[in-house]
Amino acid sequence: AQKVTQAQTEISVVEKEDVTLDCVYETRDTTYYLFWYKQPPSGELVFLIRRNSFDEQNEISGRYSWNFQKSTSSFNFTITASQVVDSAVYFCALRVWETSGSRLTFGEGTQLTVNP
Amino acid sequence: DGGITQSPKYLFRKEGQNVTLSCEQNLNHDAMYWYRQDPGQGLRLIYYSQIVNDFQKGDIAEGYSVSREKKESFPLTVTSAQKNPTAFYLCASTSFGQGLRRNTIYFGEGSWLTVV
Numbered sequence: 764a765q766k767v768t769q770a771q772t773e774i775s776v777v778e779k780e781d782v783t784l785d786c787v788y789e790t791r792d793t794t795y796y797l798f799w800y801k802q803p804p805s806g807e808l809v810f811l812i813r814r815n816s817f818d819e820q821n822e823i824s825g826r827y828s829w830n831f832q833k834s835t836s837s838f839n840f841t842i843t844a845s846q847v848v849d850s851a852v853y854f855c856a857l858r859v860w861e862t863s864g865s866r867l868t869f870g871e872g873t874q875l876t877v878n879p
Numbered sequence: 880d881g882g883i884t885q886s887p888k889y890l891f892r893k894e895g896q897n898v899t900l901s902c903e904q905n906l907n908h909d910a911m912y913w914y915r916q917d918p919g920q921g922l923r924l925i926y927y928s929q930i931v932n933d934f935q936k937g938d939i940a941e942g943y944s945v946s947r948e949k950k951e952s953f954p955l956t957v958t959s960a961q962k963n964p965t966a967f968y969l970c971a972s973t974s975f976g977q978g979l980r981r982n983t984i985y986f987g988e989g990s991w992l993t994v995v
Contacts, residue, residue: 796982806967808986815982854921858984864910864929866937867971867984871921 765790767857769870776845777878784840784873786855792816796858797831797838802872803851811853814838845877882906883987885970890992892957892964900955900990902970911953912971912984915939922969928953957992965994 766789776782788797799811812822814831822829826843842849855870883904892898902911910929914922924937928947942961947953953972957964968991973984 798984800986805988806991807988808969808971810983810985813983856984858982864927864935865973865975866924866927867912868924869914869922 765792765857765859765866765868767855767868767870769853769855769873771873772871773874773876775876775878778847779844780877781841781843782845782875782877784842784853784855784875786838786840786870788836788838788855788857790857790859792859794860798856798858798867799829799838799840800854800856801851802854808854811840842875845875847877847879850875850877883970883972883985885968885987885990888988888990890990891995892992894994895959897956897958898992900957900968900970900992902953902955902987903951904953904970904972904987905951906972906974906985907950908972908974908985909950910973910975911947912973913937913943913945913953913955914969914971916967916969916989918967925955925968963994964992967991 768787795816797814800808802808819831828841830839852872852874854872856867858867886901912927913925916922923939925943926945928934934945944956969989970987971984
């Protein structure tokens with residue numbers, strides 16, 4: 764079975780601080796995808812990044828960066844110089860393939876609050 | 880514009896009634912999903928479908944039913960057998976193959992269901 768753990772339920776920072784959101788996953792599959800989604804108060808899930816299991820290259824997109832380490836089954840997300848608009852719930856997710864098709868398993872989410 | 884449309888945004892149900900949530904996508908995606916989110920919680924998979932006329936139960940399918948008669952549409956019926964249906968419901972879809980847009984799961988804006 765697949766599992767995604769986001770140990771940090773809530774994080775509160777002051778604007779301009781850097782913050783890292785942790786994600787640890789479990790799967791026996793060798794082929795899988797990892798995702799991060801942002802959920803603002805309006806509710807919709809906004810796709811941020813996808814990483815496949817064969818690509819351990821870290822990625823940077825503006826103030827966002829992701830650190831994927833297969834050795835520790837982690838896919839951590841860092842926001843540099845946080846802003847109030849970054850306040851949201853962030854979800855890490857794992858996609859694997861089963862005989863019945865593919866499914867996406869989510870972590871419980873991390874509520875990030877950035878205070879001015 | 881291409882995307883996933885869920886309706887209605889807000890729905891109130893009386894106890895004992897069945898209600899149907901609509902999900903339509905014009906992205907030509909093969910797979911579609913329904914997730915349930917309770918306040919302060921992660922997303923749990925209700926049903927998913929990889930192709931037309933085929934669907935699979937997720938982790939919390941009891942009290943729900945779906946159909947997939949067209950590629951674009953995946954309606955979810957919340958039946959009276961679902962004892963605690965008040966939640967936020969999210970529909971998602973994805974395609975398969977190569978490229979970033981494929982294999983990424985995109986979400987609709989969600990539907991809030993309240994039992995009164």
